[in-house]
Amino acid sequence: MKITVTGATGHLGRHVIAALLEQVPAERVAAVVRSREKAADLAARGVEVRVADYDEPATLADAFRAGERVLFVSGNAVGRRVPQHRAVVDAAAAARVGLLAYTGILGGPKADFLLADEHKATEQLVLDSGVPYAFLRNGWYHEVHTDQLAAVLGHGAVLGSAGAGRIAAASRADYAAAAAAVLTGEGHEGRAYELSGDTAWSLPEYAAEVARQSGAQVGYRDLPPAEHRRVLLGAGLPEAMADVLVDVDAAVSRGLLAGTSGELSRLIGRPTTPLAEAVAAGLAAAPAEGPATRQP
Template sequence: MSIVVTGATGHLGRLVIDALLADGVPAHGIAAVVRDKQKAAGLAERGVELRVADYDRPETLAGAFEAGDRVLLVSGSEVGRRVPQHTAVISAAKAAGVAQLAYTGILGGPDADFDLAAEHKATERLILDSGLPYTLLRNGWYTENYTEHLAPVLEHGAVVANAGEGRVASATRADYAAAAAAVLTQDGHLGKVYELSGDTAWSFAEYAAEIARQSGKPVVYNNVPAETHLAILTGAGVPEPFAAILVDVDKAIERGLLARTSGDLAGLIGRPTTPLADTVAEALRQR
């Protein structure tokens, strides 16, 4: 039996493996499902088993899982293609007889009515219908979704969104990765659904003020109409379909859908979630 992490060379997958190793799981007890073996060379050097497979090629997933494995399905990053991709993983996991399938979905589950949530909700239904022992990790927003894009904020002195006075209960990828590691290594999580988010929800005005405080530069929050935000994003080179998704997410934030603070994340990781100020500070240090 192994703990298997799909998408293991992605931002979240790598951090989950880091968390598993930090928790004392031996490297030989961890398997990383990857598309590119060369890209995963660093994991192999640490003693992690590599299982090469591709979400888009179901036949390659036949050897990705073994009976008794505990599997983390990290949701695919290609919006619009994730349902068939996830279907292939779920089918392979069922055929192998895995002991657990954990899935990184989206905060709110069925209550999340914005476009980005549709594929996550469909995947949850597939998992439930499969009869597999499951754990649903409904991840909220990653703080890095914002802090990784500080350059234009500092250049223009503005955080731009169409989220009104909505708030975001974000946490770091490392926080969510630690939660995934916890449910994969501890008992008592089968059949459970966790609404994962940061301990404190912040507004975009507060985010802009924090950047200004730490950088020493003037930064304000510009709340703009959705159409204006879409034009700004596409003008900056964001493909229009993805820009439309980002604008739609901001509308969801305005409705309060990413502000819920259940405490599930802090409970799983056994500590408070990482404060916004700490993630801003780290992003500024890395500039």
């Protein structure tokens, strides 16, 4: 039985493939990707590469096999994900996969912010399909913030509109390890996991940690939502994405991404990556200059 990962050359997908290859032989792993060239390194390791595109349903007809366990990594095209995801679910159902694990968002049906809408719709598509499922409701990634450290250091500020709201973030590698545990383990069918970091932190605390480790003067500037939106638009973000990010900060201010259920650390069998470690990795990887925006 193969384990198949969609979006396998993306930020999360690559971590999942790496985690799987630590536990199962490469010939048991399949990667669904849009570009065969970008997956050449996976093919060289013995991973089966299948080419398909969420935007082209016909290409998904050969993406899955009967009985396989599939990690369905959500797309990143905010506003287009429901039809994309419907195509994936339909293809998985037609193939009669053994398990479809979907990467949603913390809170599931209770999440009342814009970014959650397409995830909630996708979970319903999965339920309606009758496919055996597991919902991996991922919280926030440290990297959403630490990938922007070059810009933060350049501006001397972390910008946002979340106030003192807290974020129970973890690393992509943490969430990937949880996905690998579900894909290789037993007893996960029909489960919905609320996954988040062990410790929640605020954007002021994040800015202080960046300042401590970098030696630079970095603080948090809390902006009114309308001004935050203007900054994001001025940095070149599309209106839809700017609206989503401002709305996420509003959700953070209401405590909707602060939950620390402990389910992530229990699944992976270790503590989740602490903020200080994530900042250190981000600083080590930060280019000379970078974008002034953040995207989930």
